[in-house]
Every structure is written in structure tokens, then in C-alpha cells.
Amino acid sequence: MTTRRDFLVTGGGALGAAFGAAALGPQLLHALPHRRPLPALYTDAATRELMMEALDAAKRAGASWADVRISRNRNNSVQTRERQVTDVVDTDTMGCGVRVLVDGCWGFCATQELTKPGVGGAAQEAVAIAKANRVARDRRVELAPSPAHPDATWRSSYTIDPFTIPVEEKADLLLRANAEALGVANVRFVNSGLSFVKEERNYANTDGSVITQDYVRSWVTMSCTAVAPDRSGTAVRGPEVVQPAGRGWEYVLEADIVTNAKVWAQEAAEKLTAKAVEPGRYDLILHPSQLFLNIHESLAHPTELDRAMGYEANYAGTSFIAPPEKVLGSLKLGPPMMNLVGNRNEVGALATIGYDDDGVQPDEFHIVKNGVFNDYQTTREQAPWLASWYARNGQPVRSHGCSYAQSWADVQFQRMPNVSLQPGDNDLSWSDLIAATDKGIAMIGRASYSIDQQRYNAQFGAQLCYEVRNGKIVGQVKDAAYQMRTPEFWNALDMLGGKSSYALGGTFNDGKGQPGQANAVSHGCPPARFKNINIINTGRTV
């Protein structure tokens, strides 16, 4: 397996001098010195051989079905504060995770020993665990059928591999942005960082699939903290000022953080003197950078089928959208203009992938159709649970391709695909929504967020809150949060932005499961307006 590690690219400066990143727009990317053609993707012979050994060993030990993942997970992080770099870390781990079914019970074992005895031993241990678990089995796990993909490859939509960019260039970009922010009056602290992930994912199962995927994601964070001259208060803009994406270094350049840093810093400074929000009922206008997190919490989580069936009861909780037979096709979640789609194919979205960790090619599906609940997120284990609903609709029983594990060391389970709110028919913009509002609060950016374990009661803050009067923004307000009950909230949706205002928001770190695993996921949405929402003031003084 040494050959696999030889691909390790040093972050050295052999690729030329730093350049003025902020000045470059996407149209100039073809001229960048770092842009090299990406190598063709294939499953290398040594990896394939190890995967076959793991599957064979599992079958020999008694598994009725098995899959194996051998992956290399790389992270690169550069973190700064004010005028200095605080941390540069590269993480590079490889290993093998084997999952088996024996008499309808799961077993899993992960090892870093990438040798035939290593992966074979892991397969045997996974089988031993599954056998031990039979004593406590109730129903058998049955997998929905899925076509084999014997020689498949897929690559995410990056054009410049961030792992080829020298560290000093990354640090320089951040420090220049920090300097811009620190030039704004009262802005005393700035933290910024770049995080990149690259996963070389190899998958095989006993159905005959052999899949190799190359996945990159990137995130720029920056938080600007303003401190009142008399230290009586602080105000923060950030750190999620740029949405993370399933793209490469080109995405970082497009974010133009050096130019934008000044704006973010000014917004923080302005917040110091913002008046406290007057609690009450307002029409609430949410920017995509705020709304995506609401969609994530209030709609995407409760439509995970494992949650609805109680599989997360001991941690993340269950769901108000349950039981399936009482809500599918009948629960009205919002007005007819509300359409929510699950997918793993939106370009640049974080959960976008060619094949999931069950070996399934994901499809696109309506979770909410014309305001009515239509389908759950599923894996191969879960899709058969909805067989009668699919039969009624003349649909085949198939997984939507939502199986995911954060690394080779973790067992896969149902994770969120991209869950996106479709834009409205009229091409309305953010400004159109503001202009149509007499008494409103407009919110931008994610801040504090909290929701109960069945996803009814939620409270969301924002990085920037503006008061809207008679169709105009009249100024920032502070300490504002909206308090909602999910079914009423989405039924209060009365205006949707159009196609041109649609944007992706996302996170690297959606937590679920025991042991906890992180999933990177995006949500597309237009800005939207909700009528007569309860706005509270969360401020208190000591």
C-alpha cells in the first residue's frame, strides 16, 4: 500500500510565487499557475486486491453480505488571529472499514493495517460481532436491491486541488484579509481560517460494485469582533461569512475575502451601536445564508427515516413527521409553493457524490411536494420500510442513496443529502421581498440555533438583523431571535425568491449518531418571507 501513499503531495512552494488572489475572478482561473489537469481516476490494483480480500474473508467467516471501504482522508487547515498564524495542520490517515450482515445482524470493524491479514482479520472480527449480536436480534436487516457498479469512478467539481496550494499563499490571503478588517474602527479581534478536505474513497461490496471517488471540499471562515471603546459590549460578525462548498481553491478565490473583510468588519462595528430589538410579531425575511440552517434543522432532520423510526431516539431524537403511514402523502407542511428536494447531485453542494456508502447511485426525490410531505431520506436498509407507500405510488423500492460514514474508521448510516427548497415561479429578489414588507425583520447569516429533539420548537438568531419599515431597511437591531413551531412556521411562508436569488448554504459538521459522526451537507434556497413571526429579545445584562 505504500504506493497509495506516494500520491501525497507536499504543500511545498515549488509551484511558483504567491499571486494577488483577491484580484482574480473566476473568469481568469484558466490562467492560474496552480491549475493542472486532474489525473484520471481509477481503482488502483493494490486497493482493489485488499478490498476483495476483505469481502472474501467476510464470506468465508459466514457473512451473507458485506461491503468494504478503503479510504484516504486528508485535511488541511490554516488558522490565524489578527496578524499572526496560529496553526497549520495537515491530517492524512488511511484505513479500512468492513461491514457485514450475518443472519440479519450488522457487524463492523475498522483497521489501519492495510495488508491482506489486516483487512482479513477486520472482516473476521466484524463477522464475530454480528454473530454475537444475534442473541439480541428482533427483526432481520434486509437490504433493498441496488444494481452493481463494477468499475465506477466519480470526482467532485473542483478545478484546483487546494492541497497543491502552498501554505504561505493560504496564510498570506488570510492575513491580508485580517489586516483589512483590523483597519475598521473598534474592530479589535479577527480570527480567520481555511479548511480543506480531500477524500479518496474506495468502495466494494459483495453485489459486485467497485467504486472509486475523489471528493474535495473547502471552507473559509472569518469572524470580526468589535469591542466598545469603554469595553461595555462586543459584537461579532462571522465566523460563517462564506458558505463552505464541495469545490476547490477556485472557490476560495471567488469568495474575495480581502475585499469583503472590510464590509464584514464594518457590519460588526455597526452592531455595537444597534438598538435592541423591540419584541413582537413581525414579517420575517430570511436570507439564504440564514434560511438554509432553518431548512436543515426543521425539515431535513425530521425527514430522516431513521429518526422517524426511533433509531436516533437516544441522541439526536425522533421526529414530528411520523409515523410514516400517517404522514406520507397527507401531512401539510406548507403552502403549495413549498417544494423541498433531496439530492446528491447539485454542483458545488457538500453532500453531492456519485455513489453513496451502500454503493447506491443517489436519485433526486421530492421530500415535500406542493406543500405536502412526500418522502423520507433513505438507505438500502431503510427503503423496504416504506414498501407499501412506494407500491401505492407505483414506485420501485429503492434507496435514495443517503448512506454515509465520515471516514473508514466509522460505520455508515443514514445521513442527510442536500435538501433544497426550490425557488418560486416569479423571479423575486431579496430587495423585492424587503420592498413588499411594511413591518419586518430581515436576517442574514447563521448565528445561535437550537431546536428540540422532535423538531417542533426552534429558536434562531442571525449574524445581522435589520428592521424593515414600509419597504425599506431602516437599520441594524441587536439581540433579535425568532421563536417558531415548525408546522406553523412553514405554513406562514408567503413569499419566495426566484431562481436568480437561489443560493447554497452549508456546513462541514452536521452531527448525528452514536458515536457521533460529522456530515458535510448543503441546502439550496431562495430568500423567503414568513408572515407574523414571534421575534424575541435575548439580551440580558449582568
Added chain:
Amino acid sequence: MSGPKSLFSTSAQARAGVLSREDAQSLVERTVKLSAADAVRVSVSSSRETNLRFADNQMSTSGVTTNTTIRIQSVFGKRKASVVTNDRSDDGLRRAVTQSEALARLAPEDPEYLGEIGPQQYATIDAWYDATADLTADDRAKAALSALAPARAGKELTVAGFIICNAGATAIGNSAGLFAYHRATSANYTLTARTNDGTGSGWAGMENNDWTKLDVQAVADRAIDKARRSRNPVAIEPGRYTVIFEPEATANLVSLMGNAFQARSADEGRSAFSKTGGTKLGEKIVDDRVTLYSDPGDPLIVSAPFDGEGMPVTQQTWVKNGVLQQLAYNRFWANKQGKTPTGNASSLRMADGADTLEAMIASTARGVLVTRLWYLRPLDARTLMYTGLTRDGTFLIENGKIARSIKNFRFNDSPLFMLNNLEGVGRALRTAGGDGGPAVAMPPVKVRDFNFTSLSDAV
């Protein structure tokens, strides 16, 4: 067999694939020798984690993961960078060292880097139990049956639970001759029982370094009892209530003070312990019955006697009898402020009080009993205001007795306000809600005027 524990490597440790002191030291030394940097720090983490999940009254996923990672921080002058690898081969280590050196040479200077520290004295902490390291898949499945069997038999309950055990070692060494090693086992079991009518939910958990001290039957009985008693909750008006927090709920809120003990953010004017012109050090910040401390040797919550830099971690008292007594200083900030560095603690305990949970309930005319809290998120760093919700067993207390199950609440409040409004403190217990994360021990507490702001329909 759980004790007496040996400080030397056991065969259980070898079976688990967890690095012994000797192997860890040799790995560190091998790596240090490969270094061409001015200074190098090598951190090793070796573990075997076993787990089992069950839900919907049947088995779910379960497995085992064995891994050893090596983090190498190379330094040239004040330029530094780290590489983490799990390749322990000579080639793998050499590659990682070379990579960290290449990154470090190009990284801008970190003016806060103070050099590596030399050999240190550490307390001897005994946290390894063979019984935990040796736990088998059969043992775990049998433990799950303690909840699955009664739930299936009774037809009125659905249970979901999680067992996680870890056997691991951490080691740190550097080019200045420092070496530190600590090994530990931990076992954690949490369980949620729900009534099949969908109206009741109860949670219980237990954590110990020694598996044989986990009473899985007691956890099952408690969660099931809570689920039954929490059935058919009624709504009561949100508002300010006298609240009795069970230890898990106390931990959910009070642990959040841990981050605020950082001296730097207090000095910089952006923490709850900042004030005009300085910090609140030496001031009374909460009720005088509150003492908060970290002690790696505390037998209830043993933790590593060193931090990520290799700095010794000893007992630190953050709040003593209500007074902010100590803030946490890293080496840079201590140096700058003329203080002694404290090391970075990884456990937190609130000192015992004289009250029992039963007595606190009995002395309450009208109040709310909370099992645990959920989804806590900060609202304001300067006041430590948080929002979150109650979950899995919330009850109304009337005339000194638990009167009925009530619907869950959202709160907007601060652990600082809460600990200023203290009416009672019980005996600290190790909490389990962290699923094997940092060890925390908290007592049940009784608090007046806690701010519940809205109702939740969630069960």
C-alpha cells in the same frame, strides 16, 4: 477482574492493540530522531473503541475501531506546522516528518510560540481497567438485553441505547527531552425508553472507567421508570420557576462555564469574566455554596495529568465558595501577564453540597424537576446566556411532591444567573451525557427564578 490495577502494561492492553509506555516512547523517539527541525513535538494517540447501538427494540450498528495516530509538529525558529498520520512504518513517519518540515518552513512566524518544554513531573493517574479493555461483543449484547428484554416483553415501551467503551493511551514527547504517557479505559452506557403511545420518554446513563462498576440494570430500570412516569404530560405556562436540576442537567449548563475560564478572553474584554479595566478575578460571581474545580486525580473523574503541550495538569480551583479564584493561562498568555501557566484541564467538578435530591423536592412548594437539557447554544458570551430545552423526563413539583409529567420547555438563561439563584446543592455524580467525552461530575441543584420562555411539544 478489575483491580487492583497495574501501572504496567497488561496482556489486555496488548490484546486491545493499545500502545504500551515502552512502545509509545520508542515511537516518539524514532520520530524525534528523524527530525531536522529546530524543535519537534510528537503526540501519539492509540485506541481501541468498541460500541453497540440498539433502537426500535432491536440491534442496530455495532463495531470496533483500532487506530493509532501520530501528530508531528516541526518548528524552525518561530515557524511551525503539524502533520497527523496513522502510518507508523519508517517510511510513513519519515514522510510525515518531511511534510511537517516543508509546511513549517513556509508558514509565517507565530510570535506566540515559546519553544518546547523540557522533562516534567506528572502525577501518577490510575485509569486503566482490564475488564473494560477485555469486554467482548457477547458482553455488550448481553448488556443491551437488560433494556431490550423488558421492553419487548411489556409491549408498551420502545428502547434505544448506546454502549461505548474505549481503551487508549496518549503520549507526548519532544526534542527537549520531555516524555509523558497516560493510558485509560472508559465505559459509557446511555438509554432512552419511550412509551409506545408516544407521550413518554425517559433517559438514564452511567459512566465509569471500570466496566464492572456500570450497573446496566440500574440504568435500564431508571430510564424505563422515567418513561412511564413522564407519560401524558400537561402544558403549564412558561415563566420563571424554581427548578431542580438532576446532575446531568446541572452538567449540561455548568460545564459551559469551562470555556469562560480562559484568562485571555477575559483579559481581552470579551468574556463573562471581563469588566471595565480588567477581569472579575477575586470577585464573588455566584452563590458561596459553589466551588468548581478540575483535578486529574479525582477518583470519580480521573483524567490525563498533562495537556496537549505536555504541561502538567494539577488540581485547579476555578471558583471557590462563589469567588472567581483562578483563570486558565496557557504558556504564552501567562508569560505575557506575569502569571504561572496552568495547563489545560480536561475535567470539571462541582463540589458536593449538603442537600439530597429528595429533600430539595420535599422543600419545594411549586417547581420543575429536570432530567436533562438539549441543544444548548450561546446567545451572548458576555453574560453566558444560552438557549436550550428540557428533555426526557420533566415533572411538576407541587407541595413537596412530584405531581405530574409536564411538557418540555425552552429556556433562555445563564449558568451564572442560575448559580446566583441557588437554593440547594446535593452530592456530585459522574455524568454520562458526553458519550465518553471529558469527565464531568455535578450535583443536583435547586435554583429559583429559572427562565423558561416557551413550550415545546417534543417528547
